[in-house]
Amino acid sequence: xxxxxxxxxxxxxSEIWKSVFRHGYADTSRNRVLQIISNVWLHLHPAKVRxxxxxxxxxxCMGGITxxxxxxxxxxxxxxxxxxxxxxxxxxxxxxxLMYVVPFGRLLRNSHRWGAxxxxxxxSVHMLRVFLTGSYKPPRQFNWVLGVVLLVLTLLxxxxxxxxxxDQLGYWAITVGTNMARATPLLGHEGPFAYILGMKPxxxxxxxLLGGTLIEAPALLRAYVWHCIAIPVIASxxxxxxxxxxxKDGGIxxxx
Amino acid sequence: MEVREKKEIVxxxxxxxxAWPNLVAKEFLAAIFVTVGLLFYSYIVDAPLRELxxxxxxxxxxxxxxxxxxxxxxxxxxxxxxxxxxxxxxxIIGLILVPYLDNNPKGNGYxxxxxxxxxxxxxxxxxxxxxxxxxxxxxxxxxFWAFFWPWEQWTxxxxxxxPLHDMPLxxxxxxxxxxxxxxxVLPVFFKRDILYKWGFIRYVLTMGLLLTMIGTVIKMxxxxxxxxxxxxxxxxxNI
Numbered sequence: 001x002x003x004x005x006x007x008x009x010x011x012x013x014s015e016i017w018k019s020v021f022r023h024g025y026a027d028t029s030r031n032r033v034l035q036i037i038s039n040v041w042l043h044l045h046p047a048k049v050r051x052x053x054x055x056x057x058x059x060x061c062m063g064g065i066t067x068x069x070x071x072x073x074x075x076x077x078x079x080x081x082x083x084x085x086x087x088x089x090x091x092x093x094x095x096x097x098l099m100y101v102v103p104f105g106r107l108l109r110n111s112h113r114w115g116a117x118x119x120x121x122x123x124s125v126h127m128l129r130v131f132l133t134g135s136y137k138p139p140r141q142f143n144w145v146l147g148v149v150l151l152v153l154t155l156l157x158x159x160x161x162x163x164x165x166x167d168q169l170g171y172w173a174i175t176v177g178t179n180m181a182r183a184t185p186l187l188g189h190e191g192p193f194a195y196i197l198g199m200k201p202x203x204x205x206x207x208x209l210l211g212g213t214l215i216e217a218p219a220l221l222r223a224y225v226w227h228c229i230a231i232p233v234i235a236s237x238x239x240x241x242x243x244x245x246x247x248k249d250g251g252i253x254x255x256x
Numbered sequence: 257m258e259v260r261e262k263k264e265i266v267x268x269x270x271x272x273x274x275a276w277p278n279l280v281a282k283e284f285l286a287a288i289f290v291t292v293g294l295l296f297y298s299y300i301v302d303a304p305l306r307e308l309x310x311x312x313x314x315x316x317x318x319x320x321x322x323x324x325x326x327x328x329x330x331x332x333x334x335x336x337x338x339x340x341x342x343x344x345x346x347x348i349i350g351l352i353l354v355p356y357l358d359n360n361p362k363g364n365g366y367x368x369x370x371x372x373x374x375x376x377x378x379x380x381x382x383x384x385x386x387x388x389x390x391x392x393x394x395x396x397x398x399x400f401w402a403f404f405w406p407w408e409q410w411t412x413x414x415x416x417x418x419p420l421h422d423m424p425l426x427x428x429x430x431x432x433x434x435x436x437x438x439x440x441v442l443p444v445f446f447k448r449d450i451l452y453k454w455g456f457i458r459y460v461l462t463m464g465l466l467l468t469m470i471g472t473v474i475k476m477x478x479x480x481x482x483x484x485x486x487x488x489x490x491x492x493x494n495i
């Protein structure tokens with residue numbers, strides 16, 4: 001008769017279970033605090049937060065969604081890396097395979113692509129929210145600075161991913177984008193005053209970005225490494241600082 | 257008795273609630289909604305994939321990713337060194353400086369327009385303008401970056417745009433210097449305490465950035481209405 005409850009009791013009171021889960025779901029203040037502070041992922045939060053900070057009409061949830069989209073992009077990105085090789089002879093064929101051959105490849109690629117666009121939008125709306133609530137004001141000035149850098153990194157993450165399909169869309173978009181670097185004052189060979197530093201097509205800042213004078217194999221590899229490793233690592237480090245500082249600067253902003 | 261009274265005073269009622277479940281539950285729900293929405297959208301709409309890249313055949317129009325199309329649209333009005341490099345750099349530096357330039361203590365942590373009219377007006381203007389340029393660049397620019405209304409068919413057969421001309425160099429330099437000079441000096445006459453409130457450096461940086469933003473818009477208007485290509489045209493640099 002009472003096999004099921006007894007079984008649950010036996011399991012949850014076993015040594016193995018207790019070594020993993022330190023406490024249950026008891027609805028007590030003590031347990032609610034423990035849920036947060038004894039969980040490595042949840043203890044990003046303080047045990048208690050100001051009530052207005054939990055209201056969606058105040059935060060619009062945009063910072064949290066941006067972070068979630070970053071995690072979503074990381075997971076789908078890792079899966080895509082199993083099927084995609086950043087080689088000019090293979091890249092496009094791998095994309096076609098993803099769309100037509102790989103199980104769930106189409107859904108994987110689509111959601112990675114749309115998630116990236118969504119992240120650009122949510123991060124910019126998050127900035128608007130933070131501005132309108134004046135949340136960059138003392139003592140949170142520097143966290144706004146970190147946020148601006150993270151906004152730029154989000155754009156660069158999306159931009160470096162744009163070349164990887166190696167199709168006409170990405171190729172010419174990156175052509176337009178990196179051609180701007182040609183015109184950098186002093187550092188680009190077509191920019192104002194570039195002659196002072198002796199800039200040529202094969203030694204200017206665009207050359208450094210592309211690893212060549214044209215978008216070829218080195219440019220694809222650079223876009224890939226920046227997109228999959230370098231920028232995510234830098235962004236993760238800055239995100240840690242960004243979230244940590246929210247706590248250290250007194251939690252979610254609110255009327256003083 | 258005294259001890260009891262003291263305890264009552266210490267127990268201040270604050271507005272804090274437990275993060276579990278008040279905050280965590282909402283975050284969890286948001287994560288689920290985003291995932292479901294994203295997967296649903298990805299299921300019905302395919303991400304674009306065009307034919308294999310071909311360096312010999314340029315796309316026309318060749319467009320950057322949509323979030324950079326505001327800058328690409330600015331290329332119509334400015335040389336690449338400004339539209340593609342200096343303007344975005346100024347925007348980033350300006351954004352970074354926001355908390356250090358805005359020394360108005362009001363409106364810290366709540367929505368208000370009334371208490372910070374200047375800051376909110378400038379920011380919203382810039383934000384909307386950025387997205388208007390993106391919209392124009394994304395939806396209204398066809399082959400050879402020619403302008404087409406949404407109801408017009410993209411065609412390669414459009415009227416030749418009117419010829420552009422440069423301002424005479426002395427006039428251009430006078431206008432440019434006059435614009436920044438007037439923009440920096442006049443507000444002080446109208447609001448005499450502004451320098452005292454903001455301090456000299458903060459005032460010059462704020463107004464410099466604001467004037468550059470307004471100047472960027474003015475240059476676009478000059479180009480559209482008066483066919484001015486450059487305000488200052490020299491062999492070394494054109495603005």
